[in-house]
Amino acid sequence: MEIKVLGTGCQNCKALEKAVKEVVAEMNLQANVEKVEEIGKIVQYGVMLTPGLVINGKVKVSGRVPSKADIKKMISEEQ
Template identity: 80%
Template structure:
């Protein structure tokens, strides 16, 4: 599973990355988590508001910090 956290390094972006890693540990799902901070790459996903969350190439969240339950659901949908 490929997970990308899109954001330029703001506190909300760091929070999303932290929550994603916590959820992955809790549900024991292996995944490659990457932080994408390059504006050009973020825009390629069509994300105009960060933080963004991309799972297996699909934009799942943009412009907000999802809670752990939301993240878990999104990851399980892509398993």
């Protein structure tokens, strides 16, 4: 599973990255969690507001930090 956290390093971006890593650990998943900070790469996903969350190539969230329960649900949908 490929998970990308899109963001330039703002507080919300860091919060989303932390939450995603916690959820992956709690779910005992084999997942590659990558932080994407380059504006050009973020825009390629069509994300104009950060933070963004991309799971297996699909943009799941843009412009907000979802709850851990929401992150778990999004990951489960892609398994």
